[in-house]
Amino acid sequence: MGFRCGLIGLPNVGKSTIFNALSAAGAEVANYPFCTIDPNIGVVPVPDPRLEEIARILSPPKVTRTTMEFVDIAGLVKGASKGEGLGNKFLGNIRDVDAIVHIVRCFDDPNVVHVHGSVDPVRDIEIVNTELILADLETIERRIEKSERLLKTGDKSLVRQIDALNHIADELGRGMPARAGMADIKDIEILADLRLLTAKPVLYVANVSEEVLTQKKGAYVEQVAQLSHREEAQHIVICGDMEAEIAVLPPEERREFLEDLHIEESGLEKLIKAGYALLKLITFYTTAGTELRAWTVRDGTKAPSAAGKIHTDMERGFIRAEALNYDDFIQAGSLAKAREKGLIRIEGKEYVIADGDIVFFRFNV
Numbered sequence: 179m180g181f182r183c184g185l186i187g188l189p190n191v192g193k194s195t196i197f198n199a200l201s202a203a204g205a206e207v208a209n210y211p212f213c214t215i216d217p218n219i220g221v222v223p224v225p226d227p228r229l230e231e232i233a234r235i236l237s238p239p240k241v242t243r244t245t246m247e248f249v250d251i252a253g254l255v256k257g258a259s260k261g262e263g264l265g266n267k268f269l270g271n272i273r274d275v276d277a278i279v280h281i282v283r284c285f286d287d288p289n290v291v292h293v294h295g296s297v298d299p300v301r302d303i304e305i306v307n308t309e310l311i312l313a314d315l316e317t318i319e320r321r322i323e324k325s326e327r328l329l330k331t332g333d334k335s336l337v338r339q340i341d342a343l344n345h346i347a348d349e350l351g352r353g354m355p356a357r358a359g360m361a362d363i364k365d366i367e368i369l370a371d372l373r374l375l376t377a378k379p380v381l382y383v384a385n386v387s388e389e390v391l392t393q394k395k396g397a398y399v400e401q402v403a404q405l406s407h408r409e410e411a412q413h414i415v416i417c418g419d420m421e422a423e424i425a426v427l428p429p430e431e432r433r434e435f436l437e438d439l440h441i442e443e444s445g446l447e448k449l450i451k452a453g454y455a456l457l458k459l460i461t462f463y464t465t466a467g468t469e470l471r472a473w474t475v476r477d478g479t480k481a482p483s484a485a486g487k488i489h490t491d492m493e494r495g496f497i498r499a500e501a502l503n504y505d506d507f508i509q510a511g512s513l514a515k516a517r518e519k520g521l522i523r524i525e526g527k528e529y530v531i532a533d534g535d536i537v538f539f540r541f542n543v
């Protein structure tokens with residue numbers, strides 16, 4: 179399974195609009211078998227100028243971009259943590275994603291009803307975050323009770339766990355996300371299986387009008403920026419309506435459309451890039467047989483487990499990796515020259531894959 183970002187936000191903020199634009203961008207790259215499993219999950223190719231450059235030099239018959247998954251998680255309303263709206267189903271869907279993309283309405287439009295009567299990004303963010311915090315508090319309180327019961331039966335190893343849980347509960351009680359308290363806890367493993375909603379990394383997306391996007395500023399955006407800064411989260415600005423328009427254009431016309439508006443990259447490109455950064459992901463490339471292909475792993479992944487992304491046999495039978503840095507490859511101008519110059523390094527089981535590596539795995543089956 180790929181890395182997955184969940185789109186959340188109050189109703190009518192533009193989630194489906196943005197999700198549909200992402201899906202349209204994904205749909206044009208054929209042959210992703212998982213595309214159709216669930217209408218709320220979109221598999222989106224990651225824009226990758228380095229891949230294009232490698233492809234230009236190697237001219238392989240087939241080039242495959244790496245992908246990310248986006249999930250449209252509808253149904254969050256005030257009271258979700260108490261079962262309102264889609265309540266538990268909604269929260270369960272968030273538990274399954276690697277990162278949260280929180281869409282915030284920053285456009286005025288009298289034709290689009292706001293569920294709370296007015297456009298107010300900070301209030302909206304707080305409504306959503308309060309539901310997530312309440313759900314986490316419940317999860318953590320249940321765990322504390324259970325651990326305290328077990329402690330009474332003599333399992334002293336639980337003392338440290340209960341301390342950590344109480345620390346996070348205090349943060350949540352102050353209205354802060356769990357990730358704010360996790361920095362102080364050495365043994366994060368204790369928390370991993372709780373899959374707290376507010377422990378996940380968050381990207382705020384200010385969904386603005388086209389005017390605000392082209393002028394690159396606006397009061398609502400400033401409010402989102404400040405809040406996201408306080409939370410040590412990230413934010414980007416996009417215009418959902420415009421993305422929907424761009425997504426249906428033929429690819430060659432998209433660039434032109436953006437250039438006319440003096441915009442460097444589409445909101446979807448920004449969103450995918452930010453999601454990639456949020457999850458601390460890197461890309462490596464393989465060029466086995468007829469296919470040049472980009473792959474995604476977490477930063478810090480060792481060579482055998484990167485090989486395992488491609489095939490479990492390759493991880494089990496891993497012998498060594500031969501790795502070529504992207505910049506070295508471009509400078510050399512061809513694989514043969516890179517080999518001649520000794521730029522292809524031989525690396526073992528402990529090698530940590532670097533962003534942009536072109537890797538040849540050697541394995542036994």
Ligand code: GDP
Binds near residue numbers: 187189195386387
């Ligand atoms: P969701 O409930 O969060 O999934 O919201 P939708 O994507 O269904 O959007 C709700 C309404 O807002 C739709 O009528 C969209 O056309 C409109 N909308 C979405 N993005 C924008 C935007 O950037 N500007 C304006 N003016 N309307 C938007």
